[in-house]
Amino acid sequence: MALIDQKTIKYLAGLARIEIKPEEETKLKKDLEEILRYFEQLEEVDTEGIKPMTGGTLQKNIFRNDKLSVKQKSNPEELIKAFPDKEGRFLKIPPVFE
Secondary structure (H helix, E strand, C coil): CCCCCHHHHHHHHHHHCCCCCHHHHHHHHHHHHHHHHHHHHHHCCCCCCCCCCCCCCCCCCCCCCCCCCCCCCCCHHHHHHHCCCEECCEECCCCCCC
């Protein structure tokens, strides 16, 4: 098994852009080594004659063709006129945050 050293832990933390306290390094090292042990177990599984899967089911997506299409173009001037509260060309909305 490949051992994970302190340099590797710091490198991975840098890739993940997280800060790791010295007391967390030991736990993270243990957790990563346990994860790698699971991968080693998977390598031992005999997959000879097993076809690769492309998904977990034989179901396929069923999509219908879009029959509706928006062809009407909006006139910005008409939209501004229809807006309930405005100031010049600016549209005023109620405050989002109090």
